[in-house]
Amino acid sequence: MTAAPLLAVEGLNVRFGGVTAIEELDLAVAEGTVHGLIGPNGAGKTTAFNVISGILRPTSGSIQLAGQPIGRLPPYRRTALGLARTFQNIRMFQDMTVLENVMTGRHVRTGGAVPSILLRGGSFRHAEKEAAAKALALLSLAGLEGAEYRRAGDLSYGDQRRVEIARALASDPKIVLMDEPAAGMNPAETRALTALLQTLKTRGFTILLVEHDMHFIMGLCDRITVLNFGIKIAEGAPAEVRSNPQVIEAYLGAKVAHSLAGRS
Amino acid sequence: MLAQQLANGIVAGSTYALFALGFTLMFGVLRVINLTYGFYFSAGAFLALYLTAAGAPVWFALPLASILIGFGAILLDAVLLTRLRRARAPELASLMVTLGATLFLYSAATAIFGTDIRRFPPAVFAGGAFEIAGVRLTLSQFLIVATAAGSVAVLLFVMQGTRIGLAIRALAENSDATQLMGVNAGAVMRLVSFISGSLGALAGVLVGLNYNAIQPYMGEAMMLKGFAVIILGGLGDIRGALIAGLAVGLLESLTAGYAASTWKDAVGFVLLVLTLWVRPAGLFGRASVRRA
Amino acid sequence: MPASFDDFFFTYQALIYGVGVNGLLALSMYVVLAIGQLSLGQAAFMGIGAYVSALLTVKLDAPFAVALGAGMLAPALAAAIIGVPTLRLSGVYLALATIGLGEVLRIFYLNSETAGGALGLPGIPQQGGAWLIYLCLALALFVFMAIGRSRIGRAMEAMREDETAASVMGVNVPLYRFGALVASAVLAGLAGALSADVSSFIGPNEYGFDQAVTILSYALLGGIGSPFGPVFGAIILTLLPELLRPLHDFRFVVNGLIIVIAVLYMPRGLLAWRFRRIGPVGEARP
Numbered sequence: 001m002t003a004a005p006l007l008a009v010e011g012l013n014v015r016f017g018g019v020t021a022i023e024e025l026d027l028a029v030a031e032g033t034v035h036g037l038i039g040p041n042g043a044g045k046t047t048a049f050n051v052i053s054g055i056l057r058p059t060s061g062s063i064q065l066a067g068q069p070i071g072r073l074p075p076y077r078r079t080a081l082g083l084a085r086t087f088q089n090i091r092m093f094q095d096m097t098v099l100e101n102v103m104t105g106r107h108v109r110t111g112g113a114v115p116s117i118l119l120r121g122g123s124f125r126h127a128e129k130e131a132a133a134k135a136l137a138l139l140s141l142a143g144l145e146g147a148e149y150r151r152a153g154d155l156s157y158g159d160q161r162r163v164e165i166a167r168a169l170a171s172d173p174k175i176v177l178m179d180e181p182a183a184g185m186n187p188a189e190t191r192a193l194t195a196l197l198q199t200l201k202t203r204g205f206t207i208l209l210v211e212h213d214m215h216f217i218m219g220l221c222d223r224i225t226v227l228n229f230g231i232k233i234a235e236g237a238p239a240e241v242r243s244n245p246q247v248i249e250a251y252l253g254a255k256v257a258h259s260l261a262g263r264s
Numbered sequence: 265m266l267a268q269q270l271a272n273g274i275v276a277g278s279t280y281a282l283f284a285l286g287f288t289l290m291f292g293v294l295r296v297i298n299l300t301y302g303f304y305f306s307a308g309a310f311l312a313l314y315l316t317a318a319g320a321p322v323w324f325a326l327p328l329a330s331i332l333i334g335f336g337a338i339l340l341d342a343v344l345l346t347r348l349r350r351a352r353a354p355e356l357a358s359l360m361v362t363l364g365a366t367l368f369l370y371s372a373a374t375a376i377f378g379t380d381i382r383r384f385p386p387a388v389f390a391g392g393a394f395e396i397a398g399v400r401l402t403l404s405q406f407l408i409v410a411t412a413a414g415s416v417a418v419l420l421f422v423m424q425g426t427r428i429g430l431a432i433r434a435l436a437e438n439s440d441a442t443q444l445m446g447v448n449a450g451a452v453m454r455l456v457s458f459i460s461g462s463l464g465a466l467a468g469v470l471v472g473l474n475y476n477a478i479q480p481y482m483g484e485a486m487m488l489k490g491f492a493v494i495i496l497g498g499l500g501d502i503r504g505a506l507i508a509g510l511a512v513g514l515l516e517s518l519t520a521g522y523a524a525s526t527w528k529d530a531v532g533f534v535l536l537v538l539t540l541w542v543r544p545a546g547l548f549g550r551a552s553v554r555r556a
Numbered sequence: 557m558p559a560s561f562d563d564f565f566f567t568y569q570a571l572i573y574g575v576g577v578n579g580l581l582a583l584s585m586y587v588v589l590a591i592g593q594l595s596l597g598q599a600a601f602m603g604i605g606a607y608v609s610a611l612l613t614v615k616l617d618a619p620f621a622v623a624l625g626a627g628m629l630a631p632a633l634a635a636a637i638i639g640v641p642t643l644r645l646s647g648v649y650l651a652l653a654t655i656g657l658g659e660v661l662r663i664f665y666l667n668s669e670t671a672g673g674a675l676g677l678p679g680i681p682q683q684g685g686a687w688l689i690y691l692c693l694a695l696a697l698f699v700f701m702a703i704g705r706s707r708i709g710r711a712m713e714a715m716r717e718d719e720t721a722a723s724v725m726g727v728n729v730p731l732y733r734f735g736a737l738v739a740s741a742v743l744a745g746l747a748g749a750l751s752a753d754v755s756s757f758i759g760p761n762e763y764g765f766d767q768a769v770t771i772l773s774y775a776l777l778g779g780i781g782s783p784f785g786p787v788f789g790a791i792i793l794t795l796l797p798e799l800l801r802p803l804h805d806f807r808f809v810v811n812g813l814i815i816v817i818a819v820l821y822m823p824r825g826l827l828a829w830r831f832r833r834i835g836p837v838g839e840a841r842p
Contacts, residue, residue, distance in 0.1 A: 103707075132834065
């Protein structure tokens with residue numbers, strides 16, 4: 001008997017005007033796993049993320065987090081319920097410091113009511129200390145000690161990515177959606193990122209990962225879903241997906257797929 | 265009596281529609297709330313005034329004023345908005361910069377021209393008035409309605425039935441993709457600025473002629489009604505500008521006739537707030553105006 | 557000699573009041589800009605505050621505290637009516653909805669006999685004074701700095717930078733927008749009530765478009781990295797026209813120009829300092 005998935009997407013359809021971005025997508029992410037979502041450019045992966053995190057309204061379909069329907073909730077309510085994400089194009093709060101960025105990620109878990117804030121009372125001080133401590137711990141985990149008080153926009157691309165991950169983790173999420181975390185990274189940065197995600201995996205985090213770097217994906221994921229033109233064309237363990245002819249065709253074209261099939 | 269009220273309402277409404285057309289086009293295509301637009305209204309009226317005072321015949325001065333202001337619009341856009349567009353600044357930035365420019369232009373104009381109301385030379389008013397079914401319409405009023413209707417028709421035709429209209433709509437939809445297809449975005453935007461500015465100026469000229477009361481801030485009062493019209497009609501929608509314009513005009517006229525005439529200028533604002541509460545997208549706007 | 561002394565103090569006093577009141581108005585603009593929104597209703601809210609408190613004092617002999625309170629509450633109500641539907645819409649809607657408020661209210665004041673019509677409302681007794689204005693200003697600055705150094709301050713700046721990302725981080729964007737709008741109205745209403753209190757007379761033409769845009773120029777000149785920026789901008793733009801006569805006559809022209817230059821070339825304003833958004837956490841600082 002399989003446990004209920006942590007994140008369950010059913011019958012998702014996203015249409016804008018005449019374009020169907022996602023068609024009848026079912027996706028189930030089991031708790032404690034790293035689930036990959038791959039596909040050629042334009043397959044609908046970021047669109048799926050936007051719908052799951054609440055930035056985009058789907059045409060139809062349901063989304064459940066830990067059994068609770070979240071499809072009608074605004075993004076900030078989903079975060080409170082345990083959803084977190086990073087963005088493909090790093091949406092860092094540039095003028096804020098690194099530490100402030102990560103502490104903002106913890107917004108929903110930070111206490112302190114207005115009266116306490118104004119009077120600098122005990123509950124407020126406690127809440128700030130706790131949030132800062134948590135943020136510092138995450139930054140340390142992400143290998144960013146020393147960068148805490150720097151302006152976020154001044155960091156290198158790779159470092160900003162890691163800040164983003166720390167920021168996403170700050171809300172103690174049940175599941176983290178990561179949209180191409182390795183994009184634009186050099187090999188050294190990618191290795192550091194892989195190590196970070198491995199650590200998260202060992203700690204039992206649930207991650208839904210979109211990535212183009214196949215090595216990265218195959219090494220980390222327990223299960224992979226493949227999209228092409230908004231439709232799921234394959235799903236399974238990395239080994240299965242890697243040798244699936246439809247997947248090969250989607251990425252490399254029919255000719256290559258056939259020639260590969262002919263050779264094996 | 266009612267018929268006259270309705271006719272007045274249609275005339276006023278046509279002014280609003282004509283004015284709103286250019287404004288909604290600017291927003292629909294350039295994603296810019298260009299508040300200097302109201303200034304084109306005043307500028308058009310003033311320019312037409314000076315041209316006729318300098319001896320130009322009315323039928324020549326009107327379109328000329330409008331065209332010249334159209335070019336002025338291109339210039340103003342280049343100065344104010346190009347930089348922001350390149351930096352992909354948020355919409356509110358263009359709103360703020362055009363707001364500042366508006367204050368600058370209006371107060372500068374007031375400083376130069378004074379707040380006195382100016383009038384066209386009497387020789388201009390050659391055309392008489394018509395009487396149709398007990399309703400009295402002057403030539404300039406008729407001209408307003410005809411121009412508004414004509415402009416809407418021409419614009420709709422251009423937007424839906426010509427290649428340039430397609431380019432404009434495509435640019436409004438997705439600027440990057442359209443440019444990749446080879447459309448010269450800069451040229452199209454300048455064209456839209458030109459059309460928009462000259463429509464605003466044309467509205468100013470016609471209204472100036474009709475009410476024969478021209479002063480620098482006249483565009484500002486018009487602008488505030490313009491907001492109500494474009495929000496009621498739907499930001500960026502041409503038919504919406506026409507229908508909403510007429511609606512506001514008619515409601516104002518009826519309010520003036522049957523309630524108190526002093527409240528008629530508040531009608532637009534009340535409609536604006538109501539629209540926001542009931543259907544923010546307006547009559548013809550895309551319902552996807554709300555975010556998740 | 558005595559006559560010119562009186563004149564001197566008279567002008568001097570008005571300036572002191574003016575700087576304080578404009579400082580409050582600048583803060584009312586600040587709170588909205590600080591979350592990345594644009595409301596142009598501050599002048600209109602000021603007018604509501606002025607008229608409501610003045611009417612209560614003059615016509616109903618209301619106690620000063622009540623008049624002030626009503627002067628803050630009434631604009632908040634107006635802000636809610638206009639603003640609530642825009643909470644989930646693009647910021648453009650709030651901007652457009654608030655621009656026209658001042659002008660519409662002017663029509664209302666002009667046509668209202670109770671409000672004195674075109675002649676305005678005279679005979680407002682002075683019960684506060686410069687001390688009250690500056691006390692309110694100082695309190696407001698303190699509140700903004702305290703709130704800024706907390707999760708609220710972080711949320712606000714995050715919203716200003718990237719509203720969508722802030723929402724995904726868990727910031728209740730509609731709630732914050734509502735809060736900022738109401739705070740803005742309350743501050744502007746307070747400014748209006750206090751200014752009515754010290755000026756003995758108010759009229760319908762002081763709370764319109766030109767004034768609304770001027771308030772924006774205070775904030776943009778000073779910079780919105782901290783609440784001190786807009787106050788600084790207000791001080792400069794209130795004092796300068798008094799010191800430079802030509803500037804006084806053309807002050808609206810100058811204000812408009814300042815906004816254009818600030819948006820295009822000086823987005824951080826004059827006071828580019830940004831204060832930290834973290835409360836007392838006792839960590840070592842570099």
